Amino acid sequence: MELETVLYRVEGNVAIISMNRTKALNAMNKQIFVDLTTAFDAAESDSNVRVVIVNAEGRAFCAGGDIAEMKGLDNSEAVFDFYNIAGIFMKKMMNFAKPVITAAHGAIAGAGTSLLMAGDIALVSDDAFFMVAFGAVGLIPDCAGHWMLPRACGMHMAKELMMTQRQVKAPEMKELGLCNHVYPKDQLMDEAMKLATKIAKGPxxxxxxxxxxxxxxxxxxxxxxxxxxxxxxxxxxxxxxxxxxxxxxxxxxxxxxx
Missing domain, CATH: 1.10.12 (Lyase 2-enoyl-coa Hydratase; Chain  A, domain 2)
Structure with a gap:
């Protein structure tokens, strides 16, 4: 399996799917959605895989959508195609039959916020911050953000985060229900693997x-x-x-x- 923007490996019964557009802070372009879908297909078809962890390489989990690529979408058909491919992946991740843990560090912005919330359990590092940044570039939340954000933190808070684009640091993320646990950055993946291994032993x-x-x-x-x-x-x-x-x-x- 050859992927351009994602790394895929299996450790024990856990598939680790890592976004790997480090120079772009893992900004989500069309290719990363295609590669994430392919990686989830692999995890789905592998009977040895019982839990999936989604994380990211580099300095940030996800800086949001790829602004340059989105700016280049200059007709409605191209825009629809981009977001349709994104939607196909998000629906797959949110409805994935196997447990999914998201483990995020650094910036969790724009579409990255949706990716974090799409997991069943969200873990973040103590340097993480969450920012519903769409309004800053004249767009609205996507990747099912309107569906997930009010469910995570309540309608009024969801609207505040959408309208202000303020940064929510890791401790407040936990208070608001945007993540389950906060860990030191150097312990994040160890904790994610401990949790995944425990869940993998269940029914x-x-x-x-x-x-x-x-x-x-x-x-x-x-x-x-x-x-x-x-x-x-x-x-x-x-x-x-x-x-x-x-x-x-x-x-x-x-x-x-x-």
Missing amino acids: LNCYSSSKALMNKALETDLDTLLAEETEAQAAARMHANGEEGLGAFLEKRKANFQ
Whole structure:
């Protein structure tokens, strides 16, 4: 697998997908969305991969969209193509069946904010800052930012961050619910790997099912969600992991999930 803007490797049961446009501070152009999609396809098809970590090389997680490339989109068809490719990837990442951890350092700006929030668990370094920077260049949040940001920090705060483009440093990111944990920069990937390795030992069929239910929880009514939850729980119970988990509990031993 040859990728121009992304590095892909597997360690144990964890796929590590690293953005690698370091000279551009990992600004997101059309190619990086294509390469990220290819990398996620590889992680999806590899049965050995049970968890994915998305991080970045260089000084920053992501400086946002590639301004020069976007400025060159001078007709509606080109603009639509760019954002359609971006949307295809974001939908794939947000709905990915396997657990996804984002591990970000330095600048997390523009489209990078969406990439951070698209993971199931977001970890950041103590030098990280989050900036919904679109208004500064006369654009609106993209890459599903309008969907994710209010869910992460509430509607009023989301609008403030959108309208002011202010920097939110790592401690406040945690306070607002934009990340789960903050770590020293030199410990970020070690902590991400510890967490990924722990999750990889769990019942992935359950995690996948719960992810799907949580993603739609705010768009459905209680009766519908309960019906889908009941159906999913029945499937979990009849899965080999359900049999193993219940048996291990009764036998007072550690479960060995598939």
